[in-house]
Amino acid sequence: MKKTFLSLATIALLIASCGEEESTRRSRAQNKPNTEQTGKANSKETPLIDKETMFGIIKSIPSPLETSDLIKSLGIPFSERILNSPDKKSKYTTTDKQALNLGIYGADLGYTNIYGEKGASFTYLKAVRQLANDLKIGQFFDIKTISRMQENANNMDSLLYISQRGFEQMSNYLEKQGRTDVGAQLLLGGWIEGVYLATSVYKTEPNEKIMETIGEQKVALDEIMVLMDAFRGKRNFQTIIKGFDNLKKVYDEVEMKYVKEEVELEVAPGVFQKVINSKSTVIISPEQIETVTETIEELRANIID
Amino acid sequence: MNFKKYLLYIPLILAFPFLTAFADEVDCEDEDFLDECAEVIDGYKFLKANTISIEDGGEVEYKSVFSKGSTYMLTACNGGSGSMKVTLYDRDKKKVMSNLIQNQYYPSITYPCNATGVYYLKYEFTAGSGCGVGIIGFKK
Numbered sequence: 001m002k003k004t005f006l007s008l009a010t011i012a013l014l015i016a017s018c019g020e021e022e023s024t025r026r027s028r029a030q031n032k033p034n035t036e037q038t039g040k041a042n043s044k045e046t047p048l049i050d051k052e053t054m055f056g057i058i059k060s061i062p063s064p065l066e067t068s069d070l071i072k073s074l075g076i077p078f079s080e081r082i083l084n085s086p087d088k089k090s091k092y093t094t095t096d097k098q099a100l101n102l103g104i105y106g107a108d109l110g111y112t113n114i115y116g117e118k119g120a121s122f123t124y125l126k127a128v129r130q131l132a133n134d135l136k137i138g139q140f141f142d143i144k145t146i147s148r149m150q151e152n153a154n155n156m157d158s159l160l161y162i163s164q165r166g167f168e169q170m171s172n173y174l175e176k177q178g179r180t181d182v183g184a185q186l187l188l189g190g191w192i193e194g195v196y197l198a199t200s201v202y203k204t205e206p207n208e209k210i211m212e213t214i215g216e217q218k219v220a221l222d223e224i225m226v227l228m229d230a231f232r233g234k235r236n237f238q239t240i241i242k243g244f245d246n247l248k249k250v251y252d253e254v255e256m257k258y259v260k261e262e263v264e265l266e267v268a269p270g271v272f273q274k275v276i277n278s279k280s281t282v283i284i285s286p287e288q289i290e291t292v293t294e295t296i297e298e299l300r301a302n303i304i305d
Numbered sequence: 306m307n308f309k310k311y312l313l314y315i316p317l318i319l320a321f322p323f324l325t326a327f328a329d330e331v332d333c334e335d336e337d338f339l340d341e342c343a344e345v346i347d348g349y350k351f352l353k354a355n356t357i358s359i360e361d362g363g364e365v366e367y368k369s370v371f372s373k374g375s376t377y378m379l380t381a382c383n384g385g386s387g388s389m390k391v392t393l394y395d396r397d398k399k400k401v402m403s404n405l406i407q408n409q410y411y412p413s414i415t416y417p418c419n420a421t422g423v424y425y426l427k428y429e430f431t432a433g434s435g436c437g438v439g440i441i442g443f444k445k
Contacts, residue, residue, distance in 0.1 A: 060368045060423065063352055066375060066443060073445045161343065164351045169336075172356065209374070216421040220370050223423065258396075258420055267402050268411040275402050278395055278420035280373055 049230045055175040057227045058187045061220050064107035064194025065164065068114040070213060071201050078115040082200040083108040084193070084304045086127035095135065096236045099182045100303045102131040103189020106167055111197060113160040121159055122146070128163075132170065135182060140169040181236070184227055188240060189303060191220065196300050199293040214292055215284030218251045243299035250291045255283040331384025333358065333436035342382035342438050345413050349378045349442030355426065357389065360434040367426045367439070371418045375443045379404070379426065380413040383437030387430050391439055394425040 072078075084104050092098045109124040125146060132138035145162065167186075174183040195217055202210045221244075228244050231237040263277045332338060339354055355367045371377055381404050383389040388410045392403035401424075404411045410431075428439055 056368065059353060059355070060370055062370045062372055065350065065352070066372055066445075069350065069443075069445050070374070161351050165336075165339065165343075165354075168354055172334075212373070216372060219421050219423065223370065256421070258422070265402070265415075265417060267406065267414045267416070268404075271406055271411065273402060273406060276395075276399060277401065278422070280420035280422060282421070 049226070051175065051178055051180055054180050054227060054230060055171070055183060057223050058171060058183055060223055061187055061191055062194075063110070063164075064190050064197065065110040065114065067194045067198050067213060068107075068111040070209060071111075071197065072114050074205075074207055074209060076201055076205050076207075078112075078117055080117075080120060082197060083111065083124075086123050088304065089127045089130050092131065092134075095182070096185060097303070098131045098134050099185035100189040100240075102128060102135065103186040103191070104193040104300070104304060105131060106163075106186070107190045107193035107197070109163050110160075113156060113163060116156045118156065121156070125159075125163065128166075137170045137173060137182075140166040140173070181231075181234070184231065187227075188224070191224065192296060192300050192303065195292070195296050199289070199296055202289065203293065211284060211289060212282050214289055215254050215282035216256070216280075218254045218256060218282070221248060221251050239302055240299065243295065243302065247292065247295045247299070250288055250295060254288055257281045257283070331436065333384055333438055338384065339438055342380065342440055345380045345382065346378050346440055346442035349444050352377075352441045352443050355428065355439040355441070356436075357383070357428045357439060358436040359428070359430050362429075362433070364427055364429040366428075368423055369426060369441065371416070371422065371424045373419055373421045375445060376415055376417045378413050378415050378440075378442040380440040380442075381410075381428065381437065382412065382440065383430070383435050385435055387432055387435050389435065389437045389439075390429050390431065392427045392429075394427065395420070396422040396424065398425060
């Protein structure tokens, strides 16, 4: 009888090892795209850089949320006037306009979220959802969750998280679907709006930190230009590429300086570590700020009007 | 009689590998998993989530532009056993910090950024394979 039991146990172990092998195979298959994150795969759509590298750049660009947070931290009051009106959402009927304006509305949503403007946030969230639906990526903004949150007055942090998570999920989905055009336009719209918010605020409330932020966009722009180069052959990107080329000319004259120093940082609660940390300084003149402002305004007007 | 007693264990024996497989398997792309991992960044604003899937001592690298004046929280949240290590490198690819400090893993580390630039985040597992998510949060 013991033999029978041992035989059954052996069969069970064999099944288990088969399962493990299958799981490993699945894991290998899942791992494949990640080994390509360094950019070795080819894409039929764009000859210059592959889709993984492209989305790698898209994910690397700072969120306009950081700019909005900086604006608020400086005590600058909320201004709905500087945002793109959510009433325009139905005007955007082409895929290009929808994707670019989805990025713009996403940045505006972040701005209203940061300021805790509940009414405006839900209006922008609805605009985001409509354009996302038009682009067949609206599934990441669950209307039931949004409606439930609307009833609760103390949920701005959750709304901010859900909005950010929705955009993150959209980007990941677009990557999987290989929709590089939409993924890039979403990023470009968001970035343009972030810089527009900073330049608009600077016009009425000149501030050294905002000036620095505008100048520091040089770093993100350098990354974006790699992305732009991949779309140079595409007709639907010509106007925006022209605008970015003009912006690049201004930023080429903006200077970034770096120095390194050893500092002790609290890297985790109560844990201090000596690290080599850099300090950056940006040198941008008022004239350069003015040219950036004009170029961004022109770029944005081409998208929202 | 004894044989009948053993027969009672057969379904359990057969089900065991499947039960353990389900227990170990975590869908790191699942929304609930992300939400659970995001709880760590309490006090910081959610910026992005890098999805990680690694096999056999591999590593995954993402880059991110960090801005001067922001403090970033970098998390390493993984499903199943083992620990996920996240290492931050600066624009010159020089190591700045990691969540493995004096042989101890921390689920999150913070980096007060003084230099706007491109940073690199490398994720790896202590041993073998695994999946997880590396969330980046920020505060001013």
